[in-house]
Amino acid sequence: MERVDRIWKQEQYQKAYKKLVSLEEDRIFCRHTLEHFLDVARLAYIYNLEEQAGIDKELIYAAALLHDIGRVQEYEDGTSHDIASVVFAEKILPECGFSEMEIREITEAIEGHRNEKKSQKNITGGLLATYLKKADKKSRNCMVCSAEAECKWSMEKKNFDIEY
Numbered sequence: 575m576e577r578v579d580r581i582w583k584q585e586q587y588q589k590a591y592k593k594l595v596s597l598e599e600d601r602i603f604c605r606h607t608l609e610h611f612l613d614v615a616r617l618a619y620i621y622n623l624e625e626q627a628g629i630d631k632e633l634i635y636a637a638a639l640l641h642d643i644g645r646v647q648e649y650e651d652g653t654s655h656d657i658a659s660v661v662f663a664e665k666i667l668p669e670c671g672f673s674e675m676e677i678r679e680i681t682e683a684i685e686g687h688r689n690e691k692k693s694q695k696n697i698t699g700g701l702l703a704t705y706l707k708k709a710d711k712k713s714r715n716c717m718v719c720s721a722e723a724e725c726k727w728s729m730e731k732k733n734f735d736i737e738y
């Protein structure tokens with residue numbers, strides 16, 4: 575997982591990550607910390623294993639580490655975080671050793687984590703986007719959240735059951 579570690583240690587990533595943590599310090603709703611990124615990565619990897627999709631582990635972890643990093647820009651100038659995360663990912667992934675095709679795969683998944691847009695043409699047939707989106711939602715433990723009543727997520731979207 576050398577390339578994923580390169581993302582985590584990349585200078586701009588570290589700067590953005592620290593800023594995001596500090597911007598969300600007083601946030602009562604779900605925060606976007608490394609814990610969330612790794613929850614998403616691990617769940618998506620489990621879906622990948624269960625369905626024997628064969629997606630490269632590094633692509634899954636790269637997408638999970640990057641999918642919410644654009645929230646810094648969203649807080650700053652209102653740019654939608656999925657779009658900002660894509661721009662950020664395109665900037666740093668080449669120096670972390672990812673190929674053009676892999677970067678396209680990762681950024682399409684990031685772009686698709688908030689909507690249904692899926693590409694069938696990419697190397698995982700849109701499955702990385704599907705797993706990332708599902709893991710992003712399922713990673714949240716609404717049943718123990720003290721801000722659940724004020725959260726804008728619909729009752730259908732909130733997680734009240736232990737699912738597997």
Ligand SMILES: [Fe+2]
Binds near residue numbers: 610614641642710
């Ligand atoms: Fe997320």
